[in-house]
Amino acid sequence: MSELDDDTAVRAAGAGTWSGSVSPRWNVGSAPNGGYLLALAARAMLAASGRPDPLSVTAHYVTPPEPGAVTVTTEVVRAGRRYATVAAALCQGGAERVRLLSATGDLAAQEGPTRVAAEPPGIPGPDACEPLAGERLPEAVHRYDLRLPPGSPTPAGPSDGRPFEVTGWIRLADGSVPCALALLAFADAFPPTVLRPLGVGWVPTIELTVHVRGRPAPGWVLGAFRTRFLVDGLLEEDGELWGEDGRLLAHARQLALILPRR
Amino acid sequence: MSELDDDTAVRAAGAGTWSGSVSPRWNVGSAPNGGYLLALAARAMLAASGRPDPLSVTAHYVTPPEPGAVTVTTEVVRAGRRYATVAAALCQGGAERVRLLSATGDLAAQEGPTRVAAEPPGIPGPDACEPLAGERLPEAVHRYDLRLPPGSPTPAGPSDGRPFEVTGWIRLADGSVPCALALLAFADAFPPTVLRPLGVGWVPTIELTVHVRGRPAPGWVLGAFRTRFLVDGLLEEDGELWGEDGRLLAHARQLALILPRR
Numbered sequence: 001m002s003e004l005d006d007d008t009a010v011r012a013a014g015a016g017t018w019s020g021s022v023s024p025r026w027n028v029g030s031a032p033n034g035g036y037l038l039a040l041a042a043r044a045m046l047a048a049s050g051r052p053d054p055l056s057v058t059a060h061y062v063t064p065p066e067p068g069a070v071t072v073t074t075e076v077v078r079a080g081r082r083y084a085t086v087a088a089a090l091c092q093g094g095a096e097r098v099r100l101l102s103a104t105g106d107l108a109a110q111e112g113p114t115r116v117a118a119e120p121p122g123i124p125g126p127d128a129c130e131p132l133a134g135e136r137l138p139e140a141v142h143r144y145d146l147r148l149p150p151g152s153p154t155p156a157g158p159s160d161g162r163p164f165e166v167t168g169w170i171r172l173a174d175g176s177v178p179c180a181l182a183l184l185a186f187a188d189a190f191p192p193t194v195l196r197p198l199g200v201g202w203v204p205t206i207e208l209t210v211h212v213r214g215r216p217a218p219g220w221v222l223g224a225f226r227t228r229f230l231v232d233g234l235l236e237e238d239g240e241l242w243g244e245d246g247r248l249l250a251h252a253r254q255l256a257l258i259l260p261r262r
Numbered sequence: 263m264s265e266l267d268d269d270t271a272v273r274a275a276g277a278g279t280w281s282g283s284v285s286p287r288w289n290v291g292s293a294p295n296g297g298y299l300l301a302l303a304a305r306a307m308l309a310a311s312g313r314p315d316p317l318s319v320t321a322h323y324v325t326p327p328e329p330g331a332v333t334v335t336t337e338v339v340r341a342g343r344r345y346a347t348v349a350a351a352l353c354q355g356g357a358e359r360v361r362l363l364s365a366t367g368d369l370a371a372q373e374g375p376t377r378v379a380a381e382p383p384g385i386p387g388p389d390a391c392e393p394l395a396g397e398r399l400p401e402a403v404h405r406y407d408l409r410l411p412p413g414s415p416t417p418a419g420p421s422d423g424r425p426f427e428v429t430g431w432i433r434l435a436d437g438s439v440p441c442a443l444a445l446l447a448f449a450d451a452f453p454p455t456v457l458r459p460l461g462v463g464w465v466p467t468i469e470l471t472v473h474v475r476g477r478p479a480p481g482w483v484l485g486a487f488r489t490r491f492l493v494d495g496l497l498e499e500d501g502e503l504w505g506e507d508g509r510l511l512a513h514a515r516q517l518a519l520i521l522p523r524r
Contacts, residue, residue: 023486043394055468055496056468056469056517058320058363058471060318060339060340060347060363060365060470062339062340062347063340077322077326077361078324078353078358079323081515082519083468084360085322086362087349096339096340099339099347099349099363100363101320101361101362101363101469103322103468103469103517107494108418110495110496111494111495112492112494112495112496112519112520112522113460113492113495113520114492114493114494115426115492116490116492116493117423117424117425117426117490117491118300118425118490118491147451154484161379162379163379163380163410164377164379196387197373205504206317206318206345206365207318207320207363207365207471207482209320209469209471209515209517211498211517213491213493213496213498214493218300228378228379228380229378229379229475229510230374230375230377230378231372231376231378231475231476231510231512232369232372232373232374232375233372233374234317234372234374234475236473236475236513248491248493251491251498251515253471253473253513253515255317255318255473256376257344258374258375262381
């Protein structure tokens with residue numbers, strides 16, 4: 001069992017109801033990281049639909065959760081041959097924390113043509129990259145081995161005509177082999193693209209959608225995140241997660257909001 | 263009133279319940295186009311939350327609708343200062359057709375920094391482009407003035423190292439000024455990127471998310487759609503909608519499935 005397995009465990013607690021616990025080990029500041037919550041809720045949605053892979057997961061973050069008991073209610077809207085559609089709500093007490101929609105399926109059973117026209121970005125290997133450093137690193141950072149190329153994220157961005165970008169390598173800090181649920185966590189584990197260049201306070205996610213396109217293999221995952229459009233404080237963050245073997249494992253996009261530094 | 267206004271009209275029919283009608287004018291084959299259904303459901307979600315703009319809309323297509331009466335049930339999950347979170351289901355009789363999640367807000371009231379690092383793709387102007395031609399054009403095609411550069415979509419794609427791409431100009435055929443809901447329809451109005459290059463039967467959408475980033479101005483909208491990863495019959499389609507003034511109006515991503523030609 002990995003830390004992520006432990007901390008996303010859910011058990012059936014009635015029809016369409018799953019009990020679990022939000023661990024403080026994934027906190028960023030006082031609230032659990034959104035990617036961790038996505039993995040926890042997706043685990044319940046996979047169990048509810050009896051499918052191994054989260055093909056697409058969309059999360060809207062409603063109110064910040066707290067560490068402690070959590071209930072995920074699931075509704076299997078559609079159970080088709082190729083995929084299922086599942087709605088879910090992650091709640092604590094009477095308070096809803098995250099509302100979700102997912103398509104779940106079996107990537108190994110998909111059949112059809114394959115044509116890929118993209119390659120992972122070229123960055124220095126993990127051994128030439130550096131862990132996040134700083135005095136007030138969030139607790140969640142210690143759940144990952146996350147390494148960025150030296151000097152990144154650079155204090156650049158659209159002012160010089162380039163997108164805001166953050167790239168680097170990630171794996172689970174406990175050395176466990178990543179599963180598809182780890183990809184959901186990785187999709188929200190890197191520093192926000194605009195955080196350092198703009199010196200903003202925080203960048204809360206309004207909505208995050210992750211498409212899992214391949215099951216991970218043991219080893220590092222390369223994450224590449226890019227923001228091209230920051231308009232009136234709203235921004236998208238487009239992410240790709242690649243395996244060491246050059247396969248795309250997931251792409252993600254979130255709509256987020258800049259909050260000024262307090 | 264435009265055709266789109268007429269055909270997405272909903273009226274309150276009880277708490278969180280909206281009545282409307284699915285018009286056959288937006289059919290592709292025997293089923294209404296997914297973008298049109300997205301606009302109809304979003305209209306109910308905007309009304310339910312009292313906000314003017316669909317910041318983010320995710321739709322999962324459950325079963326194909328038929329022309330005729332439709333009910334949209336809405337639940338305002340969160341009503342915050344900057345945006346609301348709304349869940350919805352589009353149903354006909356007892357059958358659910360589309361399940362949705364949205365963040366709605368007011369683009370004109372957003373405040374914060376703006377930095378943009380992208381430009382619309384360079385394609386010939388609308389007058390140098392050509393309408394879709396063919397013997398069996400879907401009914402929905404006549405709701406739009408949709409023009410593609412001569413010779414496109416080209417029968418190319420990742421086999422020559424480039425993504426599958428479809429670009430072109432679009433506006434509502436009745437000459438009405440596009441609204442934010444029209445952007446939702448435009449996001450699913452172009453021919454699927456892989457349709458001509460692969461000669462596939464159809465490309466049903468599993469999940470479609472559109473982020474509206476700017477309100478449209480009168481005139482043409484430039485659509486650019488790209489598929490980089492077709493893996494085992496599953497593909498993403500990444501779309502951008504640009505105004506004639508060079509502003510990004512929306513970006514969209516869908517996860518879709520190739521069905522073989524029958």
